[in-house]
Amino acid sequence: MTPDYRTPGLPPKARTADLLPRLSLEEKVGLMFHTVIESGANGTLVETAGALSKSPTSTVVLDKRMNHFNVHGLGTPREAARWANALQSLALQTEHAIPVTISTDPRHAFTENAGASFAARGFSQWPEPLGLAALDDADILEHARIARAEYLAVGIRLALHPQVDIASDPRWGRQFQTFGADAERTTRAMLTYLRGFQGDELGPTSVACVTKHFPGAGPQRDGEDAHFPYGREQVYPGGRFDLHLAPFRAAIAAGTAGLMPYYGMPVGLELDGEPVEEVGFAFNRRIITRLLRESLGFDGVVVTDWELIHDNVAQGQVLPAKAWGVEHLSPAERMLKVLDAGCDQFGGEECTDLLLDLVRTDRVPVERIDESAFRLLELKFRLGLFDDPFVDEEAAAEIVGSAAHEEAGFHAQASSVTVLTDDGLLPLAPRAGQRVYVEGMSERSAEAWGTVVPRPEDADVAIVRLPAPYDPRDDLLFESLFHQGSLDYRPGLVSRLRSIAATTPLIVDANLERPAILTPLIEFAQTVVGTCGVSDDALVAALSGRIPPRGRLPFEIPRSMDAVERSPEDVPNSTSDPLFPAGYRLERPAR
Structure with missing residues (x-):
């Protein structure tokens, strides 16, 4: 008899409820890790540690039972589809054949930054989100629908975007992926973007979105980015926390599949008259559980930003773990604090053994693992991955970067x-x-x-x-x-x-x-x-x-x-006597 979780017509929640008790602890824990993966030559799986990936592909899929991966380098569209199919075929060898959710940072524009985005190689090329924000919502919707079609064609089902942080400090180095410094414009652009990627509701033709970086990453002290120790502090000298939160309220109401907290730690912030603990947002129970889960009612997936538990060592350099405010804690203690805060998934980590040990030594109850595993499994069911995770290589070659898509992107570039x-x-x-x-x-x-x-x-x-x-x-x-x-x-x-x-x-x-x-x-x-x-x-x-x-x-x-x-870091468009105001363009050039 076919188990309920293998019955396509049943609701995702019912299928999830049927599958979860069948899973081993190792399978449940594997769901809670989401790390970098790389594709090999001609669409093959990489069976060595890569430039940024930490383990061979078969190790993370078969041994660690992981099935959420953030893909970096990809080959041609045909090769990208071939690689996605090979990865899904490998996942079929696991106990319950849990399909892989492939995610990506933005990859339709120009900026090549392994920590944030990828230039369009094979995909149609569009302006950066800041450039999209310079255009009308119709342009943003066209971009989102085309990007969605191209992602679907190569098996990417989770967008680690949009980034809806308000770019309130002009110095901030991460704002090129935002929609700018105006909260209302950002919210309108975000709603259009979500509709283009996810559709009216999440389903087999959706690309799920992880909206980031909750509760707003713009007010970095001195504009320094929280990827780095000198940029770990977020400050609110103008008292505008709620302004930065506004796009996320709208994203939750619009049904974003996931949210990602930023690395930053709030300094001197009070909510409802209560001081907020000065630790990174993903470690912060006041922010994730009490604000996001309880006050805002969000029951989707919360995935941390990358490498909160361990240092990242690659390419001869190191980036310390972004454990801001809890640097003194051990990796196990950091993991406990993230779980207590209310996050579901550890971004950029693959230390499944550490979490397994915490459960087996009764420091983390199985019920806490089940809570996050349920959300992660349900999203896979909603996306139809259990029914058909494979893609068509021929179709990928025709759809991705097609002449029509390239022309649309070119027109948007020039118009912006x-x-x-x-x-x-x-x-x-x-x-x-x-x-x-x-x-x-x-x-x-x-x-x-x-x-x-x-x-x-x-x-x-x-x-x-x-x-x-x-x-x-x-x-x-x-x-x-x-x-x-x-x-x-x-x-x-x-x-x-x-x-x-x-x-x-x-x-x-x-x-x-x-x-x-x-x-x-x-x-x-x-x-x-x-x-x-x-x-x-x-x-x-x-x-x-x-x-x-x-x-x-x-x-x-x-x-x-x-x-x-x-100007205060948290107050957008607040410099004295600006040269050009937000929203400006020369309407009638002199002739």
């Missing part, structure tokens, strides 16, 4: 360009005999305007694409990938650009992965635009007017670093 100033250079139409000088972009793309010349003084117009300013750092693992520190351009660069503008009309494109200080540039550049995830060809399409640029700033542009340093 935000014109800030223009002294009559736009639209810059192609013209016979026109000579152009470029920096920071390919000459091939620039040839659409005319002949590319090597010296600005020989050109009719100069176009310079500037990377975002930041202070280079490279001591800790991943640190070089997070652009933090000063928002000022180096004085030598500003001086050189000024000399170009003195001889040649100058267009500057500023990468706005953070709100760069543009004050010196607008003094001499004839045109300044801002972008966040726009290819060279898409920039040409926008500046030439072929695809009209219509982006709006997702945050204000401060006038100076002094103004940034004097």
Whole structure:
């Protein structure tokens, strides 16, 4: 007789209730770990420890009974589908053939950062979330639906996004994946995004979303990111905790499948007149159980951010465990505190033996394991993974990065360009005999305007694409990938650009992965635009007017670093006398 959990027509809760008592302790514990995995050449499984993965694939699946994996590098769409199928086939060899849930950080834009996101390789390429936020909700919905189709085609069923933190401190290096600094705009964008990925309700054609980082990761002290020990503190000098919480309230009401707390530890925070313990949010019972579970009524999956229990050692560098406020605790004690806080799953960890020992020595009751295992299993049933976890390699090759998807992403890129100033250079139409000088972009793309010349003084117009300013750092693992520190351009660069503008009309494109200080540039550049995830060809399409640029700033542009340093970290768009306000675009460029 077919057991209830193998009967597709039954409700997910009933199937989960039937399966859970059948599982061994090892299987239940395996559900509660969610770590990095890598694919091999030609879509094969990797049977050695990889650059970032800690164990061979068969070890984590067959020995540790794990079945939630955050995939990093992928091959072609066909190879990605082949790898997903191989992974699911391996999972079929376990006692109850629990299918794998494959997750990913965003991988449809430009930023390659193994700690946060991946550039689109094979997938259609779109603006970063900040760039999407510069557009209309219809553009966000189109992106989400296409990204969902491409994820489904290669077997990715869990999106470790959207990131709905309010980018309240302009210095914060993680804000490129947010929807900006406006809470209302962020909430609208998030609701559209969730609808595009999950559909009206979670089901076999959904990609489940883990909305992050609860209860809002934007107010980092001095704008430093909580990946690193110097950025562990979140502060609320303006008393705006509820503002940062608002998008998560809406996400819960809209049915987000999961939530992820951030690494940060709140400092000086009081809720309902009660001081909140100064420990990282995933260790914080006041935040996870009392606020999220009890007050907000969230009963979905809570997965911690990565590596709270053990240090991460890879590529010759170390990143200390993000056990902020509990650094003095042992790994076992940290694990106990995460469980007591109310989290379901340990992100970036595979220390199943540690949790098994805690249960077997009666430090963690089996009932606590069952509570989280139920949520994790039910989500698999809701996604239809127990009924058919496999994908079609041929379909993946046709769907992922298709011409139609690429064209939609290209159009969004060009449309997201935000014109800030223009002294009559736009639209810059192609013209016979026109000579152009470029920096920071390919000459091939620039040839659409005319002949590319090597010296600005020989050109009719100069176009310079500037990377975002930041202070280079490279001591800790991943640190070089997070652009933090000063928002000022180096004085030598500003001086050189000024000399170009003195001889040649100058267009500057500023990468706005953070709100760069543009004050010196607008003094001499004839045109300044801002972008966040726009290819060279898409920039040409926008500046030439072929695809009209219509982006709006997702945050204000401060006038100076002094103004940034004097503004409270938790109050968005609060610098004095900003150069450009949030939502700005030049509506009618001068002609």
